[in-house]
Amino acid sequence: MAIVAPGTAPQAGTARRSGATGPTGSGARRTGSAAASLWPEAERLLDALSPELVLLLDDLSATMFCAKDVTGRYALVNRTFVDRADRRSPREVVGRTSAELFAPELAERYDEQDGYVLREGWPLRNELELIRNLRGEPGWYLTTKIPVRRDGEVVGLVSTSRDLRTGDVDDQVIGSLTRVVQLVDERLDERLGLADLASAAGCTAGVLERRMRRVFALSPKQFLLRARVDRAISLLTGSDLRLAEVAVRSGFYDQPSFTRTFVRLTGETPAVYRRKSTVVDAG
Incomplete structure (x- = not known):
């Protein structure tokens, strides 16, 4: 799981409280952090997340995971999310918005969902979505978005989108x-x-x-x-x-x-x- 700012080289062997760096031999992708380069809203969001859970989510090959701050910028993504956004590394995703990464119709739907979760402080569960993959083929995803609170205030959200990959789910x-x-x-x-x-x-x-x-x-x-x-x-x-x-x-x-x-x-x-x-x- 990479928690890095765009254009910032990761520092091998360093770790944030949010669990950016996996322990050697754990199977977690070993990446670095750029704590000094993260913006305040991202810092507050990442400090509220469980490091163990963050590391676990990076190994979900069929599930996109991200954490988004209250300004609408991605603060944390896993490898599957990076691939789905057609980018080469997390540094090309972190700090950007949906509109900068996805087609307009997708970005609009993501922003609408995120706005609801951040504004109302309510989770959005089991949202069934038909999303085209990088080859242009449609596939069904099951999306859940949950608000993250710190000191009683919503500081962002975490989201997973699971690829159903089931031929009999028509x-x-x-x-x-x-x-x-x-x-x-x-x-x-x-x-x-x-x-x-x-x-x-x-x-x-x-x-x-x-x-x-x-x-x-x-x-x-x-x-x-x-x-x-x-x-x-x-x-x-x-x-x-x-x-x-x-x-x-x-x-x-x-x-x-x-x-x-x-x-x-x-x-x-x-x-x-x-x-x-x-x-x-x-x-």
Whole structure:
């Protein structure tokens, strides 16, 4: 994983807090840092990222990874992202914007997604996108973008786009799942059930189950539950709403059911999770 400024030669053997340099023999790509050349917004974003996670993401050959600061500039990318942007090295990507790297229609969509995540402080999950590769061939990607906070303030975002590379994921399947994702996002505070998701997908519950497991590796119930917990986490860490209100806005029946589910999936109560996130931000 290279964290370098454009035109700056990497210094072998140096490492940043953000984990730019992998340990010898670890399999991580050994690159250097240019801490003095990074701009303030990038510094703040990178300081908020886990170095171990950053190193791990560099080895995902079928997944594009990037971190973008609040000014819209790329602060961190992996090798797959560099290849997808048709550049030779991370130094040709870091410090640039989407408009400087991608075709106008792609850059516009990326900026719209990024603006939503940075402005609202909400994650964007499971966005299905048809993207052409360097040979001009279309392929389906599954994109997730998550805001990064420091001291309670959004300082940037991290994003992954996974190449589905599945011959049996055709346009009909993708179209049906796109409608499911939109339904969940727009009506998460309602008591959605499997029948609602299947109706949006235009197929039977059994067919939807197979499609979602194939693409998302989750059942419809698991997908819906994860979306509710994701929404709750965003509200817990990004607002001062009462727990009962967080439960309602996340689509849980009541606060007790919200607490039981949250504890089961995260190992902590919502109140403890909020308190710990506040301590981390303050630190």
